[in-house]
Amino acid sequence: MNINVEGYRVVVTAGARGIGRAIVNAFVASGANVHLCDIDETALGACLTAVSGTTGTVCDVGNPQQVDQMMTEAIETLGGIDVLVNNAGIAGPAGPIESVTQESLLDCLNVNLGSQFYTAKHAIPLMKAQRRGSIINIASTAGQYGFPWRSPYCTSKWAIIGLTKTMAMELGEFNIRANVICPGSINNKRMEHVIQLEHEVTGNSKEQVREGFLKQVSMNTFIDPEEIANMALFIASPLGRHISGQALAVDGHTETMRN
Numbered sequence: 007m008n009i010n011v012e013g014y015r016v017v018v019t020a021g022a023r024g025i026g027r028a029i030v031n032a033f034v035a036s037g038a039n040v041h042l043c044d045i046d047e048t049a050l051g052a053c054l055t056a057v058s059g060t061t062g063t064v065c066d067v068g069n070p071q072q073v074d075q076m077m078t079e080a081i082e083t084l085g086g087i088d089v090l091v092n093n094a095g096i097a098g099p100a101g102p103i104e105s106v107t108q109e110s111l112l113d114c115l116n117v118n119l120g121s122q123f124y125t126a127k128h129a130i131p132l133m134k135a136q137r138r139g140s141i142i143n144i145a146s147t148a149g150q151y152g153f154p155w156r157s158p159y160c161t162s163k164w165a166i167i168g169l170t171k172t173m174a175m176e177l178g179e180f181n182i183r184a185n186v187i188c189p190g191s192i193n194n195k196r197m198e199h200v201i202q203l204e205h206e207v208t209g210n211s212k213e214q215v216r217e218g219f220l221k222q223v224s225m226n227t228f229i230d231p232e233e234i235a236n237m238a239l240f241i242a243s244p245l246g247r248h249i250s251g252q253a254l255a256v257d258g259h260t261e262t263m264r265n
């Protein structure tokens with residue numbers, strides 16, 4: 007099976023580290039031209055140096071003006087856009103629902119969900135004009151289950167699935183596809199942070215929390231960032247040309263989100 011995305015013009019949000027970085031690496035390795043953004047200037051610079059041929063913009067995706075500037079730069083630099091990967095997402099607050107402040111709720115919804123509207127607004131008119139495009143929104147298995155003590159995050163990830171299915175319906179006639187990838191627990195620093203948050207809320211040891219996350223999954227495993235990148239590459243490539251409106255979990259099969 008040959009995945010060919012040679013010359014594809016790809017924008018990846020929050021691409022300097024973690025899953026985003028694995029997505030950048032995978033598309034570049036398969037011949038695509040990638041423009042990425044990240045809120046962290048140092049991490050972005052390090053990524054642009056390490057992955058030759060990439061370009062990038064410092065951008066907080068929760069800030070619509072910064073997204074306008076980033077998308078304008080990306081589209082100018084790439085000469086258009088074929089694939090938009092909305093990867094950015096923050097963990098949001100951890101705690102019982104009654105402890106969630108308006109500020110922390112709106113911040114989480116704005117970065118995780120709002121950003122996907124802000125970027126799509128720029129990509130869709132161009133994709134419609136060329137009658138081709140693929141939008142890949144990163145949610146989570148938290149978008150398919152309840153997730154105790156992480157209500158803003160969980161809510162934002164469910165909303166991403168609703169947004170994406172609506173995108174698929176509005177855009178299908180223009181040969182534009184929209185899909186969600188739902189990663190399970192990932193082998194990376196972010197998951198260490200999530201384990202730390204749950205340890206603080208529940209008082210359970212970090213080892214118990216980790217075991218709890220593993221037990222939720224039939225295959226008893228965490229997932230490597232590269233596995234999410236491989237799915238993104240497949241969906242975006244000609245091999246995925248009729249995959250649209252789907253929420254595709256890469257998670258070793260989550261049975262429950264309750265530890």
Ligand SMILES: NC(=O)c1ccc[n+]([C@@H]2O[C@H](COP(=O)([O-])OP(=O)(O)OC[C@H]3O[C@@H](n4cnc5c(N)ncnc54)[C@H](O)[C@@H]3O)[C@@H](O)[C@H]2O)c1
Binds near residue numbers: 020
């Ligand atoms: N790590 C997991 O276990 C896991 C599981 C399911 C879903 N996800 C989702 O996958 C996506 C990527 O997760 P990750 O683990 O790679 O994240 P991460 O925490 O490792 O962060 C990746 C990058 O995001 C950047 N970033 C943070 N806030 C930003 C902002 N406002 N604007 C632009 N860039 C910003 C960071 O600087 C960092 O370089 C997120 O949407 C996340 O919710 C992650």
